[in-house]
Amino acid sequence: MSENKMRILVISDSHGRNDDVAGVIEQVGPIDMLIHCGDVERGDDYIRSLVDCPVHMVSGNNDYNLDLPAQDIFNIGDYKVLVVHGHTFYVYRGVERLKQYALQNNIDIVMFGHTHKPYIEIDEDVTILNPGSVSYPRQPDHMPTFLIMEIDDEGEAHYGHGYYKSKFTELKI
Ligand SMILES: [Mn+2]
Numbered sequence: 001m002s003e004n005k006m007r008i009l010v011i012s013d014s015h016g017r018n019d020d021v022a023g024v025i026e027q028v029g030p031i032d033m034l035i036h037c038g039d040v041e042r043g044d045d046y047i048r049s050l051v052d053c054p055v056h057m058v059s060g061n062n063d064y065n066l067d068l069p070a071q072d073i074f075n076i077g078d079y080k081v082l083v084v085h086g087h088t089f090y091v092y093r094g095v096e097r098l099k100q101y102a103l104q105n106n107i108d109i110v111m112f113g114h115t116h117k118p119y120i121e122i123d124e125d126v127t128i129l130n131p132g133s134v135s136y137p138r139q140p141d142h143m144p145t146f147l148i149m150e151i152d153d154e155g156e157a158h159y160g161h162g163y164y165k166s167k168f169t170e171l172k173i
Contacts (some may be wrong), residue, residue: 004077006151012037012085012113012135015062018046020135024164025050033076037113037131038085040066040082060085060113077151079108086130087111095121095128102126109157111147118145118161127157134164 009031014021024115025034034051038060048055059068071084082102089097091114102110109127117139118132132145139145151157 004151004153004155006032006077006149008035008076008149008151010037010111010129010131010147010149011134012131013039013060014041014135015039015133016026016041016043017135018043020144020164021047022050022083024134027165028146028148028162035083035111037083037111038063038068039113040068042066044068056083058083058085059065061087073105073107076109076149077155077157079157080106080112081109082107083111086114091130095119099126099128102128109149115122118147119162120147120159122159127159129159132161 006150009028010026010132032053034053034055038058039062040057041062044057044066056072057068058072059070063146073082091112098112099112103126107126111129113130115130116133116136119130121128131147134144134146136142143160146164147161149157149159
């Protein structure tokens, strides 16, 4: 059943660097959904105009000028997904609060930002993902990152981080 197949680009913490947002969209090619985990800062309408697919964007701690929801819960295939920036869940101290909230609300996949560090934790009950920042990476290698989520023919989700090519030419998922 190939109609199950989906390819989703997840980014976060572009902080107004919309040239990076446009660049990563160009790099990854066709997508069925774009998700931004917050700290957009400006140009949310411009970001929506860059793609021809559904867009889910939430507000970060720097998005006081934008009219974006604090969190977004929706379905991707059979998965219930929560997108939230993460600052209200104290993610600098870890993902425990986020995980508790997800379990209490029957969330299958949580996507967050704020730390500017790629993160992936696939658990039986809940999967927790951070694409890292496409503009201001803070993990030790300081490479701008994004995340691709794919739904396969059987409806199963797969995930991989990639490096944005503004600084690095090879996509490594
Ligand atoms: Mn940020």
